[in-house]
Amino acid sequence: MNEGLSVLAIIVGIAHSGIRLATPYLYAAIGETFSQRSGVLNLGVEGIMLMGAYSGFFVVFKTGNLFLGVLAAALTGILMGLAMAFISVTLQAEQGISGIGLFMFGLGASSLLFKTTLGTVEGVKGFPELHLCLPSGYCLSDFPVLGEIFLGHSLMVYGAFALVPVSWWILNKTTWGLKIRAVGQNPQAADTLGVSVAAVRYITISIGGMLAGIAGASLSISLLNIFQENMTNGQGFIAVALVYFGSWTPFGVLAGAMLFSLINALQLWVQVLGLNIPSDVAVMLPYLLTIIVLAFPFRRALQPAALTKPFERGEN
């Protein structure tokens, strides 16, 4: 079937789709990396994404200003991150449970707000795809292979990929990054050296929340340009899994997100091309792969030692 399509065209198609699909995962999982590197597991990412998706969409729907939309999503994310930080750092609640609570709050609140303010699925004009067309009429996104794969995405897609080296640099090359890692690895030692464990965790969780909010907005005002109840459909939880998958490093997360998204794009093509594989198997592929990679035990050694453990000064 589809003799008309060259293998190259299919590969380009998969790569182009993969990059786009990876965008929300990247924002959310990089944010979660910050939070987990400082020792806090935030399972509420899904809920924050939904709230971010809603608030970003709503602001754009009302004002038409895309950057205000991103700002609203980021602020919403920060607020929810602060709530998580208050519960898990100050109150020292069980992180898994409070994260689930945050998720359920986000799910319910975003649906409620949607119902009361919009009522029905609406569309907005989101971030445009950048085709970089020259005055001559030639668009760089039509440049064979490279242009076709890497151009023709929206600004939010590039933002997600730019985030990877930036966060790697912050985590590994700055004093502040060192503090984050110290707090996640050995909070007692960090504390004795005058690093405020609580302050660091508040900040990292807020960053995580902000990026999760933006992740939601990347769906609602860049990739899909609609808001629908529960539209993230579990992506926030996959983002948390990607952090484990990527061994708590931004480039690891990038690898995981790309692998997951490329396989997802591949399985779509497998179905479209009519290859004789049951759709259920195709749909299963990305998840199957994730489980296989996660099963390698050596990765656990890289886990921040203090992950999920509330810090209590003077306790060991």
Next chain:
Amino acid sequence: MKKITWLLLVLLALALVAAQCGGPAATEAPAQATEAPAQPQEAPTEAAPAPAPAEESGPFRVAIVMPSPTTDMAWGESIYDSLLRLQEETGGEANFEIAYSEGMFNVTDAAAAIRDYADSGYDLVIAHGTQYGTSLFEIAPDYPDTSFAWGTATDTGADQGLNNVFAYEARAEQGGFVNGVLAAHLTQSGVLGVVGPVEAGDAKLYIDGFVAGAKYANADITVNVSYTGSFGDTALAAEAANTHIQAGADILTGSAQQVVGAIGVAKEKGVLWMGTQADQSPLAPDIVAATQFYDWVPALRDMMEKHQSGTMGGVVYSLTLDNGGLQMLYSDNLDQNAVAAAKDTEAAIAAGSIDPFTAEAGAGAAMADEAAATLNYDFDPVRVAIIMPSSITDMAWSQSLYDSLKQIQDVVGADKLEIAYSEGMFNVTDAAAAIRDYAENGYNLVIAHGAQYGTSLFEIAPDYPDTSFAWGTTTDTGAEQGVTNVFAYEPRAEQGGYVSGVLAANLTKSGIIGVVGPVNAGDAKLHIDGFLAGVKAANPEAQVNVSFTGSFGDTALAAEAANTHIQAGADVLTGSAQQVVGAIGVAKDKGIPWMGIQSDQSPLAPDIVVATVLYDWRATLINMIKMNQSGEKGGKVLQLTLANGGQTMIYADSLPAEAVAAAKAAEAGIISGDIMVEIQ
């Protein structure tokens, strides 16, 4: 260390709350008619002048445990006053003895008091609060000769084998509705304020009724509702009243013992007050305009007589306007037209022609379109509940059913068709709980709108033989398992799919058509199979690429699937389930025509949604309602077809005439039976 600090803070907060609630109970305690014990432990010794318990010639002995004081001007006082009146009626203390424990907001203490009263031989022990139910059901079996009663409740514990528990409830929404109508007629500012305690039980019923009544009388009225989060926070209730007045309210209402604070404010500001539970006019005779008064005497008298004749429990009492358990008291200085309107409403509720919960705001313009004219809406009042996997705004499966039900309601009115729904029930266990809940609450028709709910439904249905259940997509009514009250329904999606396929084959120029499927099962599978058959019939050369996202709700993946199809050359797309909004967005961006199914998706992208197979559930729903009312509770399979109007085709004006003609010919062929759509 920190943990301990927090624990201490929490304890301190609890202690403060306890002290606040405990205050009035401690100070206002027993200067009342009988030697009532302030402490339950003292009950047997102090409050029992008649020595022999439960002797036939001795007095009837009643004990009551209540969360607030007997002088709360609300819930507690209403029943305590009724007990005193019954005592008077039966000839005084010698024949009717009353003991009470008030301020029992602590359930453990209340349980101890209940047991104590039962132990010391009281004939009837009343636990006057929903919160006491669990304890009561534990205690009651130990004292088979004692009658117990509790409320607000309708559960006598019969299914747990208890036979000595009465339950009672006040249908507070009825008087609330009347108060609402009255308030709507009296207000000058058009703003009403409600000072609620906690959004639950009796208070919620009352307030819901009040809001509905006000809106019923005047759809444009503003009713501001606030809850203090407590039954006893008088100061906060006062502040809430102040706030409402500042917000423009010129009539206030509210419930629970906290309202004395609000009534004080109302009096000071000269604002009218609508009371409920007990008569609050003594507090401020000039401003209490009307009161829904609870008269528990008939219910209590009946409990006493039942007990004496050997029936220990098992009866549920409802206080209603009809049976006189609820009485409306109106102040003398009100506008007589307003009172007349309130009294008319009272009569209508008592007669059953108005249901406070479903009365539509204003008149409710009944919009009858052409199709409605052919439907026969002649059925009795009915209550329908739907459980659905996605939301009522999903632009697909769930919305299609909900919209149809709503259209029926628009015609017959909310008092004839009551709708309840639970959406987003993707978790089957939650859905099962919801199904059972609706059945338990007396809904006549409970629809589980998804093939995944079948197993649960067949387990639940036999427990509620008077309720009709329905589910789909399926043809299984559970008859083989002996289930008799389940309807099955099935949109024959392959029919509409076939017509769409014919249309798509006529529209495509590239010869490639893309299908964004959710999961290869049920309704989606039927649609796609029909679509494939339709394309093949109209243009054997055309190629249809089918992909499944593996999920009904993965909007992002559906969008990507649409992108993929377009890259693979597709110039016409279709798909189903709520995920398609993502795909439609992509189609819109790329200017690719879309064929919708289930709900009308054209509002999302008017230019590119060129055809829709719209599911019209009205005939199916009315059918099920009528069968339920004629005693046929289930066992039928109902199909939505092109022939019976369950599916209708909508074509965009922009389509080429010959393509529409081909599609309409396919429609006619299916309706006449000339075309049989094959399913793989």
